[in-house]
Amino acid sequence: xxxxxxxxxxxxxxxxxxxxxxxxxxxxxxxxxxxxxxxxxxxxxxxxxxxxxxxxxxxxxxxxxxxxxxxxxxxxxxxxxxxxxxxxxxxxxxxxxxxxxxxxxxxxxxxxxxxxxxxxxxxxxxxxxxxxxxxxxxxxxxxxxxxxxxxxxxxxxxxxxxxxxxxxxxxxxxxxxxxxxxxxxxxxxxxxxxxxxxxxxxxxxxxxxxxxxxxxxxxxxxxxxxxxxxxxxxxxxxxxxxxxxxxxxxxxxxxxxxxxxxxxxxxxxxxxxxxxxxxxxxxxxxxxxxxxxxxxxxxxxxxxxxxxxxxxxxxxxxxxxxxx
Amino acid sequence: xxxxxxxxxxxxxxxxxxxxxxxxxxxxxxxxxxxxxxxxxxxxxxxxxxxxxxxxxxxxxxxxxxxxxxxxxxxxxxxxxxxxxxxxxxxxxxxxxxxxxxxxxxxxxxxxxxxxxxxxxxxxxxxx
Numbered sequence: 001x002x003x004x005x006x007x008x009x010x011x012x013x014x015x016x017x018x019x020x021x022x023x024x025x026x027x028x029x030x031x032x033x034x035x036x037x038x039x040x041x042x043x044x045x046x047x048x049x050x051x052x053x054x055x056x057x058x059x060x061x062x063x064x065x066x067x068x069x070x071x072x073x074x075x076x077x078x079x080x081x082x083x084x085x086x087x088x089x090x091x092x093x094x095x096x097x098x099x100x101x102x103x104x105x106x107x108x109x110x111x112x113x114x115x116x117x118x119x120x121x122x123x124x125x126x127x128x129x130x131x132x133x134x135x136x137x138x139x140x141x142x143x144x145x146x147x148x149x150x151x152x153x154x155x156x157x158x159x160x161x162x163x164x165x166x167x168x169x170x171x172x173x174x175x176x177x178x179x180x181x182x183x184x185x186x187x188x189x190x191x192x193x194x195x196x197x198x199x200x201x202x203x204x205x206x207x208x209x210x211x212x213x214x215x216x217x218x219x220x221x222x223x224x225x226x227x228x229x230x231x232x233x234x235x236x237x238x239x240x241x242x243x244x245x246x247x248x249x250x251x252x253x254x255x256x257x258x259x260x261x262x263x264x265x266x267x268x269x270x271x272x273x274x275x276x277x278x279x280x281x282x283x284x285x286x287x288x289x290x291x292x293x294x295x296x297x298x299x300x301x302x303x304x305x306x307x308x309x310x311x312x313x314x315x316x317x318x319x320x321x322x323x324x
Numbered sequence: 325x326x327x328x329x330x331x332x333x334x335x336x337x338x339x340x341x342x343x344x345x346x347x348x349x350x351x352x353x354x355x356x357x358x359x360x361x362x363x364x365x366x367x368x369x370x371x372x373x374x375x376x377x378x379x380x381x382x383x384x385x386x387x388x389x390x391x392x393x394x395x396x397x398x399x400x401x402x403x404x405x406x407x408x409x410x411x412x413x414x415x416x417x418x419x420x421x422x423x424x425x426x427x428x429x430x431x432x433x434x435x436x437x438x439x440x441x442x443x444x445x446x447x448x449x450x451x452x
Contacts, residue, residue, distance in 0.1 A: 054328055058332075059435055062376060062431060062435065068403075076410040080410075081414060135440070218374075
């Protein structure tokens with residue numbers, strides 16, 4: 001029985017919606033769970049301020065949930081939109097949008113949970129620091145959400161830009177690759193940024209006098225941790241906006257899909273690695289602020305080396321896009 | 325010291341007031357769908373936050389099985405609720421999707437803005 005292309009487009013939209021919300025729920029659930037687990041420990045340590053800890057947990061969980069809300073938005077749009085142009089390109093674009101948002105929300109969801117959990121623990125240790133801990137938690141969580149925002153932007157572009165004039169092959173593969181590049185690369189960046197933010201909350205509670213220095217090194221560390229997701233965004237843009245000559249060769253399509261996969265997977269490790277470096281630097285600045293400049297330098301050198309693998313992945317992706 | 329209820333009320337009223345002021349401004353400058361979408365999205369964001377805050381202590385006062393049930397039901401219900409304005413925006417032309425999207429994260433924006441502003445003020449007055 002032949003199925004019309006309109007039906008296949010609907011199928012792609014439904015699968016994309018499922019992937020967006022299903023994958024997107026993973027990160028937020030883990031992050032919120034982590035925050036609640038740490039809140040339990042904090043209440044047990046200092047039951048007298050359980051109200052404050054509950055409040056912080058609520059605010060932290062509300063922020064950690066943002067990535068899941070983005071996934072819900074993309075999922076609902078995929079489910080309920082009417083698609084005027086029905087083609088295989090639309091199918092690839094819709095599937096790519098779902099994958100992009102689903103994968104992209106995982107890291108941010110988990111990452112936002114770290115500062116929320118550590119802030120709860122920190123309030124139990126230093127109740128008078130609750131205001132500043134909440135601010136650090138929120139700034140750290142907001143930066144952790146950035147990769148999910150990148151993924152949402154790419155997902156929107158895939159859903160709403162008109163690719164109907166482009167040749168079927170290899171554009172379909174390029175659009176699927178575009179979704180995978182940002183989505184996968186965002187996992188590491190979101191998680192890594194969260195590690196740095198968590199350490200800043202822990203450090204601020206341990207050494208309240210060093211909170212300014214801790215915030216600065218956290219933000220620098222998080223900024224570098226975001227780089228792999230920016231590489232992913234860059235490759236997605238190139239894949240979406242490059243003009244391709246029509247080609248029936250399977251190799252051409254696979255090269256573009258692989259370009260997306262390469263930067264996507266290649267960004268996960270460096271994002272997490274950069275976050276671990278930042279986490280350690282933030283922790284030790286809190287304990288020994290006099291060594292701040294040395295710790296900052298060593299963090300940046302370590303992150304640059306960790307970053308190199310993401311750069312190699314991006315170079316290979318660019319070679320796959322422009323040379324193959 | 326602020327209670328959980330006070331925190332909830334503070335952010336909800338701030339988000340709703342801001343959405344109504346900005347929404348009315350957008351309606352006046354002839355961006356009606358955007359303004360209406362923003363107010364609609366914020367309304368559901370406020371509902372979500374209220375339910376989240378209400379469910380927290382409720383979940384604590386029961387057995388393990390009931391707590392698990394309440395937690396799962398709360399998540400399912402809250403996300404289903406947030407899908408409503410998005411479906412409305414997709415089906416009814418009077419509500420702009422982008423406005424609804426911004427409105428849905430209005431509480432989170434308000435929480436962040438409140439603390440960044442406090443940090444800025446305390447930095448200016450030399451309290452940090």
